[in-house]
Structures are given as structure tokens and as C-alpha cells.
Amino acid sequence: MPLYEFKNNDTNQDESHFFTITERKNFLLENPHITQRLASPPYGDSVRLGIRKIDNSFNDVLLKAKGAHLHSTIETK
Structure with missing residues (x-):
């Protein structure tokens, strides 16, 4: 499972979560105040x-x- 980076627009805090693609989509639908951030790979x-x-x-x-x-x-x- 990939690590996704998110930003909570209410608190301006960054979050990281391990999700499958389906879980990520559901997470974003259930939390409209959170947006996904583009993160560079750790290579x-x-x-x-x-x-x-x-x-x-x-x-x-x-x-x-x-x-x-x-x-x-x-x-x-």
C-alpha cells in the first residue's frame, strides 16, 4: 500500500496515511476538508x-x- 500525503484545510496540518486506492478515494469523500498533497518519492x-x-x-x-x-x-x- 502506498503512503499518501494529505493536508487538513481546517487546521493546516499535514497528515500521512497508508491506503489502498479505494480506501484513499473513500477517505477523501468522507473528509471534504482534507486535500491530497503531491509528495515526492523518497528516492x-x-x-x-x-x-x-x-x-x-x-x-x-x-x-x-x-x-x-x-x-x-x-x-x-
């Missing part, structure tokens, strides 16, 4: 977060891209 790029390093074979890809473009500013290892 992150492990390389950009510093958890995992790029392997050395990707450096070959960067070298090919740099060689194909005369004025490239791509930095390689």
Missing part, C-alpha cells in the same frame, strides 16, 4: 549522495564523450 541517487562511487568503466564513457566533442569541459579521472 535518492546513491552516487550523488556519496553512498556509492562510480565504477572505473564509466570513466571510459566520459573519455569517449570528451573525445567526440572538441570543446568539451567533461572532467575525467
Whole structure:
């Protein structure tokens, strides 16, 4: 079941609930003072977060891209 984000328009408080799609629809119908908020998924790029390093074979890809473009500013290892 996905986690949905809601805003209570009466109190301006944010709420999170686990619902099936049908349960979410029923919840919104029964609670007209609550609106669903668009929330970003909790995913992150492990390389950009510093958890995992790029392997050395990707450096070959960067070298090919740099060689194909005369004025490239791509930095390689």
C-alpha cells in the first residue's frame, strides 16, 4: 500500500496515511476538508549522495564523450 500525503484545510496540518486506492478515494469523500498533497518519492541517487562511487568503466564513457566533442569541459579521472 502506498503512503499518501494529505493536508487538513481546517487546521493546516499535514497528515500521512497508508491506503489502498479505494480506501484513499473513500477517505477523501468522507473528509471534504482534507486535500491530497503531491509528495515526492523518497528516492535518492546513491552516487550523488556519496553512498556509492562510480565504477572505473564509466570513466571510459566520459573519455569517449570528451573525445567526440572538441570543446568539451567533461572532467575525467
